[in-house]
Amino acid sequence: MTPATVILTVAAYLAALFAVAWYSGRRAGNAGFFTGGRRTPWWMAALAMIGAAMSGVTFISVPGSVAADAFSYMQMVLGFTVGQFVIAFVLVPLFYRLGVVSLYEYLDGRFGVSTHRTGAWFFFLSKMLGSALKVYVVCTVMQLLVFDHYGLPFWLNAAATMLLVWLYTQRGGVQSLIWTDTLKTLCLVAGLVLSIFFIARALGLSAGRTVDAVAASPFSRIFFFDDPSSDRYFWKMFFAGIFVLIAMTGLDQDMMQKNLSCATPRDAQKNIVLTAFCQIGVILLFLVLGVLLYLYMDRTGLPMPAKSDQVFPQVAVNGGLPLVVGVLFVVGLISSTWSAAGSALTALTTSFTFDLLGGSRRFDDRRLTRVRRRVHAGMACTMGVVILGFGFFGDDSVINLVYKVASYTYGPILGMFVFGMFTRFAVRDRWVPPVAVAAPVLSALVQAAALRWFGYRIGFELLIYNALFTVAGMLLIVKRHEK
Known part of the structure; x- marks a missing residue:
């Protein structure tokens, strides 16, 4: 595949993307940008969410992972499904009842402004690092396929990518993202299914023989019950999947912004339940593709x-x-990455505008529009700088460390919401930031100690420890005689 073919493929996809973004966002105001006007049909939100959970990292990493991890990821996906039901029937009714634009406004009403801003900053750090890393990974692929061929530097690659992401999201926000994420889902699923078809045909396999070949492969093992200390042990991955999904979807402004764009809580619930079952099939296809590769x-x-x-x-x-x-491959990679980056930009803009700048409480609609546009541009520039930082400093050890640090930040958010929803205690609001910072540090120490002293590997379930430390810390700062 020549660089010219890659460029033509990307250009064709961009033409479709910008056409959809322009059409869907041409009349979007602030309500359309932040919440989609709460008019999104539930079935369209479900289509958008199937693709929204996938990034370019998923597109290239999950198939490649089967050699080391087999199909063990499906154990976590089963936990994801349970987590989706918790989001649908616990969190969605709460957020609709409160009428929040940013999820972290709940923390303000429940505890106070310091807790509110703590949740928002943890989300900001996690989403900025995680999203920039995902875009960086794809930029490295495009650098190899196109930019190096023409002698163009990496900074131009990153700048061009973020400029295009900013352009297609700067007007419509969520109202555009619902449509562009639907396009992404269709491209992703079509690319996945057709890739399986062509590779199976190249191997001389019919549909039935493809199933037999995958089932006979040692890479297709799903369940691991034999070693509790292993990262792949079923119960560790299953329960981690539940809490990871709740934290990284249900308490993530990026993901929930689309769910909350539905007209009613019932529509949002139908969207989430449908997404849960479709996600099982899509991830299974990614793993099947990995075996065939x-x-x-x-x-x-x-x-x-x-x-x-x-x-x-x-x-x-x-x-x-x-x-x-x-x-x-190129269409799937580009569609998944740019859609994820656009979604992250919109969520970061919403959270920063409402949680850290005061949103509609401080600004009238006209001024809010100006502030929103400036924040959106600022977020695009910041993400571009972080991507360049990965390119300058990024060897594998640094990237893995940053990705782990980013994942730790969801633990305090989960802990704060759990404490708020399942207790009636009031806390000393000014002490919440130190508690939230201490929780990931203690979790990392526990992880290191468990491995050194007991040979026990704490994997994805680290998020649970992180949240528990946050809850324990908040119990220590409860206001006495107040509930």
């Missing part, structure tokens, strides 16, 4: 890349498959 590499003698993330790109672009497979 390794079978194809073994059959054709393709050299194994240094990193598992490079398996899908290598087979799709340089594996001798029909050109359409490379085109599908």
Whole structure:
């Protein structure tokens, strides 16, 4: 696949993306930008959410992971499904009843302004680092496929990417994102299914024989009950999946902004339940694709890349498959990444405007529009700088460390919401920030101590420890004789 073909593919997708964004956001005001006007049909929100949970990192990492982790990720996906039901029937009614624009406004009413801002800053840090990392990973692929060929620097790659993301989201916000995420879902699922079809055909496998080949592969093992100390142990992954989904979707402004754009709580619940079941199928297809990729590499003698993330790109672009497979790979990669970045920009703009600047409490509608546009541009520039930072400093160890730190920040948010929803205690609001900072530090110490002293690996369930430390800390700062 030549660089010119990649450029034409990206240009065609961008034309469709900008057309959809312009059409859907042409009459969007502040209500449309922040909440979609709460007029989104539930089925469209469900289509948007299926793709919203996937990023470019998912697109290239999940298929490559099967060699090391088999299908163990499905254990976590089962937990995700339970978590979706908790979001639908516990969090959605709460947020609709309160009528919040930003989720973290709940913390203000429940505890006070310091807790509110603490939740918002933790979200800001996590989303900025996580989203910038996801865009960075894809920028490195585009650098390899296109920019290096023409001698163009990485900073131009990152700047062009963020400029395009800012352009297609700056007018419509959530109102546009619902439509563009729907486009992303259709492109992602179509690319995934067609990639499986073409690779299976290249292997000479019919549909039935493809199922048999995947089932016979040692990579297709799903359940791991044998070693409780392993990262892949079923109950660890299952319960971690529940709490990770609640924290990283139900308490994430980026994800919930789309769910809360539905007209009624019941519509939002139907959207979330449908998304939960569709997500199982989509992730299973990603894992099936991973098995087929390794079978194809073994059959054709393709050299194994240094990193598992490079398996899908290598087979799709340089594996001798029909050109359409490379085109599908590029479309899936670009659509998932730019949609995720646009969604993150909109959520960061909403949270910063309402949680940290006061939103509609401080500004009338006209001034709110000006503030929102400035914040949105500022978020795009900040994300671009973070991406350049990854490019300058980013070796694998640094990137993995930052990604883990970003994931830790959801623990305090989960702990604050759990404490607020399941107790009636009031706390000393000014002491919440130190508690929220201490929780991830203590969690990291526990993780290190468990591995050193007991040989026990704490994996994704670290989020649970993090939230528990936050709850325990808030119990220590309860106002006595007040509930």
